[in-house]
Amino acid sequence: MINRLGHFINQNRGFVGAVLMFTVLFVSYQMLHPRGFSTAVLIQNSNESVAIAFVAMAQTIPVLIGGLDLSVGAVMTLANCIASVVVNGTPGQMLLGMVFTLACGTMFGLMNGLIVVYGRIQPIIATLATGAIAIGLALIIRPSPGGNIDGDLNWAVTNAVFDFAETYGLADDGNAAWLQPFANIPVPLIILLVVGLGVWLPFKRTVTGRTIYAIGSSEGAAYMSGLPIARAKIAAFTLAGFFASCGGLYLAVQTSSGNADVTQAGAYTLNSIAAVVLGGTSLLGGIGGAVGSLIGAMILRVISFYFRILSIDPLLQPLIEGVVLLTAVSLGALRTLRVKNTLELFR
């Protein structure tokens, strides 16, 4: 058992490091916070982490095949704008609207995949271009910020399980005895874990999922082994589109509006790359996973939470954020100390 644990740690150094870093940061944050470890703080924290966590998970999969998706932020914005138009009306209509939003994002990801595989254009530059297209579409759908998403829905999914049950009159308005152990868990956290892990973990175990890792390690070897390369690449970008649109949909429900903000889209894309790296995924491909990126995204968020409880000059906050990010990614340099043959450093 201990042997297997040691094996796991050895094989997932980046991931284990990220989990440790997150735990230390998060626990000390909660201890410093005057109302630490309370449901309210937890709800607030998880609400602010969902969108970036989904976008980071979206980014992971193209990174695993050794590519990069510069359109994730834009697809998230597109989904955000679509959702702000279609998610309203009766519960049935809202559900249909959500499905439609996710379908649009997934289709956009599929388009990315088709361009990369059959157009044979480098992912980074292809998605740079499709990202512009996504932003353009988002601007057409919502030229100015706005939208009206059902207030009940907003309340239900941005609070604890109890409030969710109470809003929709489930489980005796949330007072049923069996619900009590879960009553204080934030709904956004559940959405993130259920959708994120529910899609990623089973997918990772399929042939397509394993092929994604194989392509990242050595595309030539994957091809010679007869793995379905084209299918895996298309699946990677499609799944990225799906996760990005999950983030956009949640953002729409959370803010009750859609906003085609170019700057915000760019910031989400760049932060997603940072989160992927912090989560222990190699930008060269083949190593890592979406769960690590989820943790990486949370690390990014926790760092910014600290500014609320520590009295730091607001003008210094961006600097501190930048230095912490740079230091965190520079920890990857420790790898160079373990290299025995200098040649291994060069590609």
Added chain:
Amino acid sequence: MNFFERISPENKPILIALLFVGVIVMAGTAYTLSTQGTAPMLSPPYLLQQLQIGSFLGICAAGMMIVILLGHIDLSIPWTLTAAAMMATTVGGYWAIPTGLAVGLIVGLFNGFGVAYLRIPSMIFTLGVDSVMRGLMVAHTGGFAPQTEATPLMRVLAAEKFLGIPVAIFVWAFISVIVAIILTRTGFGRSIYATGAKERASYLSGIRTRAVVIGAFVCSGLCAAAAGVLLAGYSNNAYQGMGNAYLLPSIAAVVLGGTHILGGRGRYLGTLVGVILIVFLNSVLSIMQMPEAYRQIIYGCVIIGMLLVYGRGQRVTS
């Protein structure tokens, strides 16, 4: 044997991009002729003015190209540019321009150190440096546009005309000549191509690849800083986020010019044509008063379309 098969694969993208520039200008002229009965796009003053605006992008793209030739990327351009502009206007006087360029030099050295010695992927390291620079500038200016103004020399370089041609175009041409000479006529330039093609092989053949990487990032930092100093001279002061509009277009310009995004291949002439393509595309779209939304979509479609014509990679089959 037809004409297209005879030109080398390196020149093909340049030729096609140049043809497309022609198509853009013709389309713009046809549009203005049909709506206003005039053809402003073909008038030299208009073209020169467009090139003047394009010179900032052109200088950024020159630096970006050197880094992309190595198979790396420099995402720190926006705030290097802004920081150089802000420090130049803050210092003022004769030391304004040297200070701005020094900012670029320092950022370039730091980027190069992180990528070459710490072996952090450039994509993430330069991103971190960019946010550090942003933090430094927010702390320096208090988050507002600085009140300081550009020096007369900066204004002359960016906004004045010499012999009827904007001086900024001369600056761009000067930097272009230097970069072209570096890339084609010096050992450093050949080392850049070699390192970009296969770093391991270059290292084994005695090229000091770490120094090459640092040198390339210094070039990129200096170019971004030069663009920042010029841009501050053009608009008479520095402001927050002035560099944000230059990152993605400069990558697009380099790639449209036929430089391979994974490094090792590309000619500087191509980058020049790529910049002109993007500048003219933008100007035609603004003549047509195209809304931002459609502008973005057209922009994306043009990049994809052009690359489908000549930027297709090989299938990996072994």
